[in-house]
Amino acid sequence: MPTVLDSLNSALHHAMESDSRVYILGEDILDPYGGAFKVTRGLSTRFPGRVLTTPISEAAILGAATGMALRGLRPVAEIMFGDFVTLIADQMVNHAAKFRWMYNDQVRVPLVVRAPMGGRRGYGPTHSQSLEKMFLGVPGLKVVAPSALGDPGGLLLAAIAEDDPVLFVEHKLLYTRPLLEAGQGDLADFTLETGGEPFPCFVLRPPAPPHLTIATYGYNFELARAAALELMMEHEIFAEMVVFSQLSPFDLPPLFDSLVRTRRLLTLEEGTLTLGWGAEVLARAAEGSADRSANFSLRAARRVAARDLPIANSRPLEDAILPQVQEVVAAALSLL
Amino acid sequence: MDENHALYKTMLLIRRFEERILAEFSTGKLVGTTHTYIGQEADAAGIFSAADPDDVVFSNHRCHGHFLAYGGDPYRLAAELMGKVTGLVGGRGGSQHIQWRNFYSNGIQGGIVPVAAGMALAEKEKQTGQVVLVFIGDGTLGEGALYESLNLAALWRLPLLVVLENNRYAQTTPVELAVAGSMAGRFAAFGIPTWERETSDVLEVRALAGEALAHVRSGAGPAALILHTHRFMAHSKGDDTRPPEELARLRQFDPLTIHAARLSPAERDAAEAEVTAVLTDAFSRAASDPFPSLNTDDQRLTTND
Numbered sequence: 001m002p003t004v005l006d007s008l009n010s011a012l013h014h015a016m017e018s019d020s021r022v023y024i025l026g027e028d029i030l031d032p033y034g035g036a037f038k039v040t041r042g043l044s045t046r047f048p049g050r051v052l053t054t055p056i057s058e059a060a061i062l063g064a065a066t067g068m069a070l071r072g073l074r075p076v077a078e079i080m081f082g083d084f085v086t087l088i089a090d091q092m093v094n095h096a097a098k099f100r101w102m103y104n105d106q107v108r109v110p111l112v113v114r115a116p117m118g119g120r121r122g123y124g125p126t127h128s129q130s131l132e133k134m135f136l137g138v139p140g141l142k143v144v145a146p147s148a149l150g151d152p153g154g155l156l157l158a159a160i161a162e163d164d165p166v167l168f169v170e171h172k173l174l175y176t177r178p179l180l181e182a183g184q185g186d187l188a189d190f191t192l193e194t195g196g197e198p199f200p201c202f203v204l205r206p207p208a209p210p211h212l213t214i215a216t217y218g219y220n221f222e223l224a225r226a227a228a229l230e231l232m233m234e235h236e237i238f239a240e241m242v243v244f245s246q247l248s249p250f251d252l253p254p255l256f257d258s259l260v261r262t263r264r265l266l267t268l269e270e271g272t273l274t275l276g277w278g279a280e281v282l283a284r285a286a287e288g289s290a291d292r293s294a295n296f297s298l299r300a301a302r303r304v305a306a307r308d309l310p311i312a313n314s315r316p317l318e319d320a321i322l323p324q325v326q327e328v329v330a331a332a333l334s335l336l
Numbered sequence: 337m338d339e340n341h342a343l344y345k346t347m348l349l350i351r352r353f354e355e356r357i358l359a360e361f362s363t364g365k366l367v368g369t370t371h372t373y374i375g376q377e378a379d380a381a382g383i384f385s386a387a388d389p390d391d392v393v394f395s396n397h398r399c400h401g402h403f404l405a406y407g408g409d410p411y412r413l414a415a416e417l418m419g420k421v422t423g424l425v426g427g428r429g430g431s432q433h434i435q436w437r438n439f440y441s442n443g444i445q446g447g448i449v450p451v452a453a454g455m456a457l458a459e460k461e462k463q464t465g466q467v468v469l470v471f472i473g474d475g476t477l478g479e480g481a482l483y484e485s486l487n488l489a490a491l492w493r494l495p496l497l498v499v500l501e502n503n504r505y506a507q508t509t510p511v512e513l514a515v516a517g518s519m520a521g522r523f524a525a526f527g528i529p530t531w532e533r534e535t536s537d538v539l540e541v542r543a544l545a546g547e548a549l550a551h552v553r554s555g556a557g558p559a560a561l562i563l564h565t566h567r568f569m570a571h572s573k574g575d576d577t578r579p580p581e582e583l584a585r586l587r588q589f590d591p592l593t594i595h596a597a598r599l600s601p602a603e604r605d606a607a608e609a610e611v612t613a614v615l616t617d618a619f620s621r622a623a624s625d626p627f628p629s630l631n632t633d634d635q636r637l638t639t640n641d
Contacts, residue, residue: 023461052492054488055484055487055488055491057484057487057488059447059450059480059481059484060450060453060481060484060485060487060488061450062450063447063449063450063451063453063454063481063484063485064450064451064453064454064457064485064488065454066450066451066454067450067451067452067453067454067455067456067457067458067468068454068455068457068458069454070440070451070454070455070458071392071454071455071458071459071462072458072462073457073458073461075454090444090447090481091447091450091451091481094442094444094447095442095444095447095448095451099435101428102425102428102429102433103425103428103429103433103434103435103440104424104425104426104428104429104435106425106435107435107440
């Protein structure tokens with residue numbers, strides 16, 4: 001069964017094969033190593049001139065990608081660990097994301113930055129974070145995150161086809177996950193609605209009228225669905241899941257449609273709680289609720305996220321810091 | 337047109353444009369900030385007379401002189417400084433953030449250098465034969481992104497010319513307090529050859545730039561052009577802490593005076609009249625142009641486009 005890693009790797013092969021403007025750059029991406037997480041495996045063998053291994057220079061990687069994009073190429077840059085996006089912040093915020101608007105739409109910056117994020121592998125404080133929250137809301141930048149739903153490789157191809165910069169957030173634990181489909185396995189009871197192009201929002205609807213909405217993205221959908229199954233089996237509580245692919249900017253209709261049915265919202269993310277993705281989602285829901293044109297009145301809402309701490313190396317500590325399925329179940333029950 | 341005359345006119349255009357800008361700021365007609373090129377005109381005029389018109393340029397906060405020597409329209413630049421819809425980028429960028437043809441500028445120290453390296457990679461891959469010129473100052477030598485980029489440019493033999501204009505002050509900080517070791521040595525560490533001169537003579541700059549550009553254009557990889565120059569005015573507007581006698585002393589290095597000796601009084605008067613006419617027209621047209629308005633449908637934070 002194909003995994004998320006297979007899907008992403010195939011997508012990069014396809015992108016390079018079908019468009020000679022696509023270049024890949026990053027650290028340790030040459031075969032036989034093929035990248036720290038093997039997403040770039042095989043590319044340097046097939047396309048030796050267009051796969052550029054770089055020194056450990058994240059700012060230069062992104063700056064070079066930006067310059068390439070300004071001058072007609074379509075670079076895909078890999079940041080080996082997403083934690084290192086702090087090193088590309090100036091290039092992203094003050095250069096890549098700014099140029100199109102600042103230069104009065106006279107230029108485009110079609111680049112993709114792939115960044116493996118996330119913890120739960122015992123990598124400790126600087127190799128486990130989910131730092132995408134620092135880039136949410138940056139004007140001119142799209143932040144996209146695949147999950148095991150749908151077609152992660154297709155999502156990456158859509159990012160490469162964009163004419164604006166995209167930060168493509170890959171959770172490390174997703175790589176080995178098999179691709180999921182609704183109506184199969186433990187999702188047999190759920191129906192899947194897919195909306196929005198080119199970065200769809202997935203809505204998984206339970207077999208009975210839902211009690212609450214769980215909004216999430218990326219790998220944390222795995223926690224959401226485990227929690228939703230437990231809520232259904234153990235408590236006869238039905239959760240509808242809204243799984244975003246595009247985190248910023250994001251479309252409200254799929255979320256609002258779900259809230260019309262549930263009026264209760266739980267957000268789930270692996271980044272730190274304070275001023276995070278869930279805070280913005282809750283704010284939008286509260287504004288939607290206050291807006292007379294919206295068809296729902298929000299009854300209760302809650303965020304589940306990482307504690308506001310660095311991520312510890314020791315597994316029991318890491319588990320205590322990052323959100324767990326039982327926390328999601330407890331938070332869901334508290335909303336009812 | 338005679339080469340000497342053309343170089344003089346370019347430098348005079350920059351000088352008078354910048355003087356006009358400072359005057360407009362002092363009378364409140366312009367708001368925001370600016371960084372004038374007065375005293376450094378020989379650099380831009382000499383370099384762009386040696387460059388190919390299709391070469392790619394990434395300039396910095398002090399970009400007016402580079403832009404005008406590149407062949408940019410003073411009217412569009414004036415309109416941009418005034419925030420008018422007819423400005424180079426419709427009033428969105430202002431003094432430090434302009435784009436026209438193959439000319440780009442940004443107000444972040446050092447951050448433009450990796451972007452320029454990526455542009456050079458693109459030109460190399462597309463086999464256009466074009467060189468990318470990136471302008472930095474002595475102040476930029478403090479930024480780490482510069483050294484990451486020099487390393488990449490040397491490793492990948494990119495057609496990149498780094499122009500380092502050392503005007504000896506980073507805002508108010510003298511170079512002695514900010515730059516350790518040798519400037520050329522910083523490039524030498526990456527195996528990047530340097531062409532270095534202390535001069536305000538546009539003919540010397542042009543000859544030196546021609547040599548450096550020829551090296552880069554030959555495919556031999558990046559080069560650096562280090563020009564030790566003088567900034568006569570404040571870093572931006574009111575932030576000059578240098579004593580008046582030092583500023584007066586610098587006038588002996590005025591590139592316009594140095595080059596003017598090669599022209600007849602009649603030629604100088606003709607250039608002055610021509611530049612005055614161009615700038616009078618540019619500033620009066622720009623002043624009467626409309627301001628832009630924000631397209632409220634263009635809220636890219638909340639939509640997919």
